[in-house]
Amino acid sequence: MAAATATQTKYEAIIGLETHCQLNTNTKIFSPVSTQFGAPPNTNISPICLGYPGVLPVLNEKVLEYAVKAGLALNCQIAPYSKFDRKQYFYPDLPKNYQISQYDLPIAEHGWLEVEIVDKKTQAVRRKRIGITRLHMEEDAGKLVHAGSDRLSGSTHSLVDFNRAGVPLLEIVSEPDIRSGAEAAEYGQELRRIVRYLGISDGNMQEGSLRCDVNISIRPVGQTEFGTKVEIKNMNSFSAIQKAIDYEIERQIKAVGKDEPIVQETRLWEEGSQRTISMRKKEGSSDYRYFPEPDLPPIEVSVEQREAWGGELPELPAQKRHRYEEELGLSAYDARVLSDDRAVAEYFEAAIATGAETKQVANWLMGDIAAYLNSEKLAVTEIALTPANLAELVTLIEKGTISGKIAKEILPELLTDAVDSVEKLVESKGMTQISDTGALEAMIDELLTANPDKVEQFRAGKTKLQGFFVGQLMKKTSGRADPKVANKLLSKKLKG
């Protein structure tokens, strides 16, 4: 009976994300030691990173600046008075066996970010605000390398690399406003866009500089209380987040349908088998015995300081998207693609600032140029083609100086070799379009004389043959004939 009603019940998922974002400061949060990723084990360390007896932490001011900027970009309230706390637990990758973090007075709270959800079928874009509960600063732990197993259990011994210990982190906790894997993936991507726009993190998930843990429960639609929460870890891409959540929603609905209880636990996403597996049961919440860090004075951010840092914020991805749609008339899709990467967006804006046609510039950037960047693994800042060059190229097509086809032919050269003027280049190569009616008429007359049978057939009704003549004319002009003018002249002459 219960099973029968359960199958008919519609469920919704309640999802919150906890994101750890490594800041790209040159030195660690509490010690003047390099944060360089990929250095040989235990080379970026100092007595402070290792929690040696008698050493003291000193806050890297850059970390505070980045945290406040991130808080402002996420529409948070910045705490005028904040502090660090010690979060205590024993683990060999945690040098002091406590982590310097923030507990009850985080640097930023009560914010939100906007995500755009694209409907797969209709391609319609829906905007949604996801609440940000809090954002705080903390230090990263080191890394364990287990010999003989992927995990601590089953390994013969473990090695510890403290290079990462003390790398600054922002922990960003969302409200449980997320309802699907797609929304979660979009939230993660938007967060990454924001930190990249701010220039405070590289947001690289493979290298672990952006790590997302998911909290998820289900409940029948209409019910107000939450179901039992399960935590999922170990996703190292946004698509993994989406798939792990979708899998977990299914699993929980099936379990409830079979009258199996959902247990409060931590589950791991297994990329290989594309499923979540139980890692550990949670018996009550852990007691971290937080207390204020006595080695660091409270953090005070003055209004002047907050406003000064706020004034340094760039236009953020959501603002750009809105502006591109509303002021530039781009589609929601184009606006999303162009604003995804700050450098591309700035390139785009520089190109259209000269008056080049917006949609054409967008098409080039999203089409041929994007394809080239993709295949060559280059950033838009690394190509020889300047925004001014692209604007000139688009304008030359618009004016009819060159054809779109010629433009595509010349692009590879422009991407790799710097030029002052695209127009001079096409002129010197004799690639400008022939729009001169006199010259074209003479060539058309020649063609008609040379192909009397085709002219005959055309006039008998086989009008498709106009294409043949266009092709011949293009051949004769190496593709430089202005197609509009050529077609117009041909129609007239073929009809006699």
Next chain:
Amino acid sequence: MASTIRTIHEQLISKERSAVEITTETLARIEQLEPQLHSFLHVTAESALAQAEAVDAQIAAGEAIVPLAGVPIAIKDNLCTTGIPTTCGSRILENFVPPYESTVTQKLKDAGAVIIGKTNMDEFAMGSSTENSGYGRTCNPWDFDRVPGGSSGGSAAAVAADECAIALGSDTGGSIRQPASLCGVVGMKPTYGLVSRFGLVAYASSLDQIGPLARSVEDAAILLAAIAGYDPKDSTSIKVEIPNYAQNLQPNFRPKAKLRIGIIQETFGSGLDEAVNTAVRAAVEVLQELGAEIQVVSCPRFGYGLPAYYIIAPSEASANLARYDAVKYGVRVEEPENLLDMYKRTRAQGFGTEVKRRIMLGTYALSAGYYDAYYLKAQKVRTLIKQDFDAAFEKVDILISPTSPTTAFTAGEKTDDPLSMYLSDLMTIPVNLAGLPAISVPCGFDRQGLPIGMHLISKVLREDLLLQVAHAYEQATQWHRQQPQLL
């Protein structure tokens, strides 16, 4: 009469004695006394002689030397010294040699002071008798059956026994002042933040402060000026100009009637030795004769200092001592079965009873469900005690109490009764909770010939006044000239 910094300095510049001679004589005295006294955990003869030679070379070259140059100094073993074992009196750090130097010892080295060795202490500075050392107790130079106080008992005994001219200690609840009192020397705890804690192995970070032990107030003043000052490596250190405390001491200073001295009423109650009571009251009379205006003031919440301290200090200690896990440095048990076994057995064997007791106290006080009732409430008490002091300092410039309720007690007497041991710091603890500076100066002897100390407290950053008043008292009395008969 044992040497002071001033006499050593005069002998050095007049070339009456060389730094090497002074160091050699000091080392010889240490060698004679140590088998019984046990003030030191490590004697650094080689580096001390090298430092002394460098000072002699400076003098020979006609270069000017600062007063601390060539002066033998002992360092409490919770101050990190590069290449010299730093054990904190704990077995868990038996093999620990720091690869870095504490800010204070660096300053001393730069001044040419001769670091003669590292002194014994209660393990991780937790104790009031130096009996909690993992390496055996230190004797009180006035009576070897008695304790020197603690936790800086090794430093206090070394100064009293003339095994060095001066010493550094650390004071979290009285750990400089109480042993100074019990050994008959001067001991001072500066304002919290005046002296950098970088390189001081933490016991309770919000209370720990490094300070001088010396045979005269002037020597304490010279040493304090040398170690004080802002340090970018310690975020809790204060940015403030350091006065030349010693130079400002007036030789015949007479406190003017304007100088108001308050006797803390609550510290003269039950549990106070009659001899201590009499001696401190007599000392107050001396100050009055010198011209100070005396009044009795009340610090009603003073008595809550001790219980608040035994929540706050162990709470911080429980976190500070979590790092001794055998992963990175220190002792590790043989053949651990797994991670948990390594943690448990290393810590069970490495830590002594009192350290374990305080780790457990602190862990408990910070646990979910108890935090508000213990840690948070203790912090509120701390605020109330500060307010008591603030109110008292509206009325007076200096507060006075006995340094410790009793003179030196017999070894073993209180080891099984932690509460009675804790009471030994009753008078000193509130000062740490309030972050104030305070000094203990010798003010008499009991019938067994054991020294008594008077405790003077001032407002934050009034070390200048505190030293001046203590100096005036010292100059008017002879107590500090008495020395234990050892050889």
